[in-house]
Amino acid sequence: MMARLPGLGPRSARRAVLHLIKKRGLLLMPLADAMHAVAESARECLTCGNIGTSETCDICASEKRATGEICVVEDVADLWAMERAAVFKGRYHVLGGTLSALDAVGPEDLRIPQLVARVGGENISEVILALNATVDGQTTAHYIADQLGHDVQVTSLAQGVPIGGELDYLDDGTITAAMRARKSF
Numbered sequence: 001m002m003a004r005l006p007g008l009g010p011r012s013a014r015r016a017v018l019h020l021i022k023k024r025g026l027l028l029m030p031l032a033d034a035m036h037a038v039a040e041s042a043r044e045c046l047t048c049g050n051i052g053t054s055e056t057c058d059i060c061a062s063e064k065r066a067t068g069e070i071c072v073v074e075d076v077a078d079l080w081a082m083e084r085a086a087v088f089k090g091r092y093h094v095l096g097g098t099l100s101a102l103d104a105v106g107p108e109d110l111r112i113p114q115l116v117a118r119v120g121g122e123n124i125s126e127v128i129l130a131l132n133a134t135v136d137g138q139t140t141a142h143y144i145a146d147q148l149g150h151d152v153q154v155t156s157l158a159q160g161v162p163i164g165g166e167l168d169y170l171d172d173g174t175i176t177a178a179m180r181a182r183k184s185f
Contacts (some may be wrong), residue, residue: 015097051076066090068125098136116147129156
């Protein structure tokens with residue numbers, strides 16, 4: 001069962017399970033209790049798709065959040081990464097993945113219709129597309145921009161060389177994006 005988790009292969013899963021069994025009282029039983037509590041209380045926010053303990057997550061419920069901006073992310077892990085960086089003070093929308101012809105994932109399989117409805121129903125001035133710089137991510141971004149039309153400003157995160165990145169270790173696509181998005185020094 002543990003080997004089905006992302007990032008754990010059969011050997012890593014086996015080591016983790018053996019460690020948990022050896023530390024049964026200290027780790028395994030509290031982990032089992034915590035997992036049961038999460039299974040009982042975790043909910044998907046009906047507005048944005050974040051994970052919380054009620055039908056509306058803390059971000060959507062907060063009156064301190066800017067209501068004119070929506071940051072669109074692929075999954076909850078991306079939302080949490082944005083929150084960790086603490087650079088965005090608006091609201092989010094979790095798509096639940098990206099469009100993928102190879103995996104037969106179409107717009108109806110993602111939360112794109114809900115995004116279009118939110119933009120039309122709320123007073124949104126900007127939609128920030130914070131999608132991964134992959135072919136599927138960029139395809140999804142273009143599709144969303146087309147669906148939203150010109151009634152709202154659609155922007156995306158800058159792309160290019162990461163801080164601390166060395167050109168020798170970057171792929172051609174990253175270098176190309178960095179050259180195209182260059183700015184005055």
